[in-house]
Amino acid sequence: MMPWTACRYFIEKTLLINRKQVTCITQHVKFSISEPLRGGDQRIFRLTPSRFQWHKFKDMFHLYAMVGLIPVGAIIFYSNVYIGPAQLTVTPPNYCPKHWEYHRHPISRFIARYIHNSPQQEYEKFLHFIDEEKQKAKLRALEKQVLSKMAERHDYKSYYYRPVYNKYIRINKKIGDSLIMEMGDDHDGDQD
Amino acid sequence: MVQGEGGPPDDNLFRAFASAVYNTIDAPVTWFREKVVEPNQKKYPWYHQKFRRVPTIDQCYSDDVICDYEANAQFKRDRAVDSEILGILRMRYEDCMMFERPDHLTVCKPFWERYKDAEEAWFIKYGDLGAYADARKAYMKQKHRMIWERRHGPLSEHTK
Numbered sequence A: 001m002m003p004w005t006a007c008r009y010f011i012e013k014t015l016l017i018n019r020k021q022v023t024c025i026t027q028h029v030k031f032s033i034s035e036p037l038r039g040g041d042q043r044i045f046r047l048t049p050s051r052f053q054w055h056k057f058k059d060m061f062h063l064y065a066m067v068g069l070i071p072v073g074a075i076i077f078y079s080n081v082y083i084g085p086a087q088l089t090v091t092p093p094n095y096c097p098k099h100w101e102y103h104r105h106p107i108s109r110f111i112a113r114y115i116h117n118s119p120q121q122e123y124e125k126f127l128h129f130i131d132e133e134k135q136k137a138k139l140r141a142l143e144k145q146v147l148s149k150m151a152e153r154h155d156y157k158s159y160y161y162r163p164v165y166n167k168y169i170r171i172n173k174k175i176g177d178s179l180i181m182e183m184g185d186d187h188d189g190d191q192d
Numbered sequence B: 001m002v003q004g005e006g007g008p009p010d011d012n013l014f015r016a017f018a019s020a021v022y023n024t025i026d027a028p029v030t031w032f033r034e035k036v037v038e039p040n041q042k043k044y045p046w047y048h049q050k051f052r053r054v055p056t057i058d059q060c061y062s063d064d065v066i067c068d069y070e071a072n073a074q075f076k077r078d079r080a081v082d083s084e085i086l087g088i089l090r091m092r093y094e095d096c097m098m099f100e101r102p103d104h105l106t107v108c109k110p111f112w113e114r115y116k117d118a119e120e121a122w123f124i125k126y127g128d129l130g131a132y133a134d135a136r137k138a139y140m141k142q143k144h145r146m147i148w149e150r151r152h153g154p155l156s157e158h159t160k
Helices: A002-014 A052-083 A106-115 A119-153 A166-183 B013-040 B065-100 B109-126 B135-152
Strands: A029-032 A043-046
Touching: A052 A106, A052 B013, A119 B065, B065 B109, B065 B135, B109 B135
Parallel strands: A029 A043
Antiparallel strands: none
């Protein structure tokens, strides 16, 4: 909105300005509410109630009738009288109707044909979109699972960096744990 | 207002008067339609869209969102169609009732039976699922119903 207002301001101030010098005429004026009797050559300033609302109403009515009522009414009249609604028919075999041929009124057909995308296209676009989002969600869930396992086992510094093969460390750790379970963890009596 | 296409002129003054009042509006409109509108209208076809059957929710993997969405769309279409069928059966009964009143209870009984059966079947499948009904929710409802029936016996003759 702002650029348009600035544009209009600029145009009015520079291009549409009236540079004519108006000579001011001062004269005595008689104020009157009603029509006076004809006589004298005095100027009369009519004091009447405001007719602004009436003029504004006529202006707006004229605008909306010319721009709205008459063109749109003409389009609707033409499409209903000279084109008319479609007849429901059985789909011929081996014929795939276009997506606008599923509408009855000519204006709906026009909108479906030239303005909207076909419903099948929108459906398939949406299916692709949710599939892609689902793949992203699966990847994020997998990453979360891996990180939680890393936090639980403390065997990897990070999942993209493998300094050693932790498989053997895990096996050795398991063996060590089972030995301690069997033999106990009292090592002071080893040096005999 | 029955205008009719001919036959002997009507003697009934009241009916003639009522028709005359009706025709002050109707006759110009009918004339306009028959003489101006209909000759100029083009004749071209309009088709009924038939959707292919897609796998239902019980045939989908649990993490397959595409299958889920398609099954859901099919469920909503099926529910709309079944609701319309139910409405048509209801309209048939109501027309019969309004025409046959006051002995509609005996004369319209077949319509009533058929409508009641259809209504019960509709409710078994789609009823009580709430505003955000889903194919999955309907499937779970069926599962719970089958478990209840296993424990307590058949629910109604439609579920045997």
